[in-house]
Amino acid sequence: MAQQRRVQLSTQRPTSTVCVLGTELSLDVCGSAPKDAVAFHVQGTPGVKLYVVHETQSVKLPSSVCRWPLAAGAEVLLAMDALSKDVGDEKVRISYFGEAGGVPVGRAMLYLTCVDVSLDTDASRSGAVSRTLLDKATWTWGPDGHGAILLVNCDRDDPKAETPDNRDTAVRSYAGTGTSHTRNPTFLCFSPRFFLSYTPFSTPDLKDMSQMVLRTRGPHTIFAGHRLLLHVDFGDADKVGVFYGGNSVALEEYKHVLGGSKLAYAVKPSRHQEESIFYVEGLAFPDVGFSGLVAFHVTLLESPEKGLLETPIFTDTVVFRVAPWIMTPNTAAPLEVFVCSVDNNEDFVASVGALAEKAKCPLTICPLLENRQDRWIQDEVEFGYVQAPHKTFPVVFDSPRDRGLKDFPVKSILGPDFGYVARQAPEGTSSLDSFGNLEVSPAVTVRGKEYPLGRILIGSSFPRLGGRRMAKAVKDFLVAQRVQAPVELFSDWLHVGHVDEFLSFVPAPDRKGFRLLLASPSACYQLLKEKQEEGFGEAAMFEGLEKVPKPTINEILANEGLRKFNNYVQSCINWNRDILKRALGLAEPDILDIPQLFRGDVATGAEAFFPDMVNMLVLGRHLGIPKPFGPLVGGQCCLEQRVRALLEPLGLTCTFIDDYFSYHLLSGEVHCGTNVRRKPFAFKWWHVVP
Secondary structure, rough: OOOOOEOOOOOOOOOOEEEEEOOOOEOOOOOOOOOOEEEEEEEEEOEEEEEEEEEEEEEOOOOOOOOOOOOOOOEEEEEEEOOOOOOOOEEEEEEEOOOOOOOOOOEEEEEEEEEEEEEOOOOOOOOOOOOOOOOOOOOOOOOOOOOEEEEEEOOOOOOOOOOOOOHOOOOOOOOOOOOOOOOOOEEEOOOOOOOEEEEEEEEOOHHHHHEEEEEEOOHHHHHHHHEEEEEHHHHHHEEEEEEEOOOOOOHOEEEEEOOOOOOOEEEEEOOOOOEEEEEEOOOOOOOEEEEEEEEEEEEEEEEOOOOOEEEEEEEEEEEEEEEEEEEEEOOOOOEEEEEEEOOOOOHHHHHHHHHHHOOOOEEEEOOOOHHHOOOHHHEEEEEEEEEEEEEEEEEEOOOOOOOOOOOOOHHOEEEOOEEEOOOOOOOOOHHHHHHHHHOOOOOOOEEOOEOOOEEEEEOOOOOOOOOOOHHHHHHHOOOOOOOOEEEEEEEOEEEOHHHHOOEEEOOOOOOOOOOEEEEEEHHHHHHHHHHHOOOHHHHEEOOOOOOOOOHHHHHHHHOHHHHHHHHHHHHHHHHHHHHHHHHHHHHHHHEEEEEEEEEEEEEEEEEEEEOOOOOOOOEEEEEEEEEOOOEEEOOHHHHHHHHHHHHHOOEEEEEEEEOOOHHHHHHHOOOOOOEEEEOOOOHHHHHHOE
C-alpha cells in the first residue's frame, strides 16, 4: 500500500505542496467546503491521477459522474507518475456547488510539485545498492528473504590506531602507507600470510561499511523550501555509525554524521548529483537487548509560515541487520595454524610445523615475548568471521580468561580485514570460560530442521547444581548470534572442564560428511582386555618416557579404583552422547569411540590417564593426535593401531605428536596448544531460517 498523506485545502487562497513519487495525497474536500456546498467537482492537469472515494468505492477520474455529493467520508486521492520540471507545474481544482447548482459557490486550488525521495540499501543482498520493490522497512530470513546487512567494523585499518575501527568516529585506511599489512613483526611465519578479502594498499575503512544511498530528483529549488533529515532511532544510535563525504572522494572529507549522540543529519541535495552516498558501520554485535536490527529514516520536512515548526510530509525507512559472528568447525579447510613457543616445547612446535607443512597450511608461531609463557592458545581465542554480500573477513573472539596471552589478540591479530570482539565476565571467570570449552559442529539436520552453519557446543555444570558455568556474557553473546543455536553439554565432571577433552569432529567422505569422535573408557578397557587375552598382559604403558610409572595391561585391568572411576566418566560421556545425538541428529554410525582412560576423583574432576587422543589438531585429512604411549604389541602401540583402524578408512592420515611433558602433564594436549583459522562456510548465514 502506498504511503498516504492528508492535505488541507482552502477556498481563500491557493495551496502548494509536494507529492513524492510513489505516494498518494488524500485531499480533505469536506474540510475546505463552503457551508452551503452540497457537491463538488474535481479537475486536474494531465500529470495528476485522480480518484474519488465515495461510499467505499474508488472511482478513477474522469468518469461519467461530473459532480459528487459532499457526504461524510467523501475523499479525493491523487498520485503522480512523473517528476515535475518546475515548481507547481501540475494542479488540481476543486469546485463546490450549492443546492441550486450552476455557478460554483467556492473553489480550492492545489499546486503540485512531484519529486523523488528514496533511501536505498542492498535490500536484495546482491552486493550492490539498487532500487527495489521489496519492503525496505522489514528484514526477513531465508533464501527468499530480503533486507540489508551491516558488518561490525571491528578490524583496524590504520596500523597506528590502538583500538578497532568501531571504537572511533574516523574513517581509517591503510591505503598508501607504503607497506602491506602483516602481523606483529615478532611473529614467526613459516609460510606466506593470507587474509580473507585482503588486497595490499587498496582496502580502506569504507569497504568494511555498507552503503546507504539517498536519491533526490525533481526541481532543485523545491528543496530550498524543504529540508531532508536523515535520522536514526534513539535506541539504535549507539549501535551504528554513519559517514558522509558529500561529493568528495578524499577520505579526510568523510565526516561522522550519525550515531552515538548524533540522532539526525540535515542533507543538502547537490544541484549536480541526484545521489548522496552514506557509509554505515556496525558498532555492536547482536547481544542481550539488541536483536541486531537497526532502522534508518529520511524525512522530508515542509517549512510553513515563519515562526512555525517544520512538519514532516514524507518518510522513507530502511532496515539493516548486523551480521553475526560465526564459528567454523574442525572439518572446515584450514587457512592458518597458530602455536606458542615457550620453554620446553621446541619439539612440539616442530611437530606441529611439520603437520602444517603436510597440510600446506601457513604456520604462525607466537613467541615467548608475546605469550609470556602461556601456551594455551586454544583457550585464549576462537577464530570466526563476519559476512555481508559485499565482504567477508575473519574476526577473533577473545575469551575473558586473560592470562599471559591476553594482549595477543589485539596486538598481533587485530589489523586490516581482521576483526576483534571480546566479552568480559564481571562476576569472575572459571576454567569453563576458556575457549577449549567452545566448539561448533559441522552442518546438521535435526528432525527436518536444518542447521547449515552447525551448532555451537559449550560445556556447563548441569545436571549437577552449584558447579562451574560459562560466563553469562559469553553465553548470551553466542545465543544472540542466532545462526548456530548453542547446545549445552555436561563438562564440569572434568578437572579442566572443556568439551574438547572428550569430543572432536573429523571430515568423512560418507553419511553426514563427518564423524563425531568421543573419548571412551569402555572402548579402551575392551581393547586392553583383548590384548591381555592375546597374551600381552605384561606390555607396559609409557615406554621410552623417563621417570614415569609404567603400569602394565594386567595392572591397569586389576586396578578396581581406576575402573570404578572410569565407569563414572563413561556415564558422563554417555549423557553427552545422548544430548549430541538428539541435538545434532546423529545416529550411532556417525560416532566413533576413541579408546581413552581418565584418572582423578569426583571431587577434583577427571584428567586424561594418558595423552587424550580426541584432543587433536584437524587440518583437512591430516590429524595431529596426542601420542598415547600405549602398550607395545608386536612392536607397535596398540592404542595408535586402534585409532588408525578407526580413522584411516575415512581417508584420514594420523600423525601422533609427543606432547607428554610439554602439555599432557600440564592438563592439556595438542588441540589445547594450537589454534586454527579456517575457511568460512559456503552457505550464506542470511539464508538460515532460525
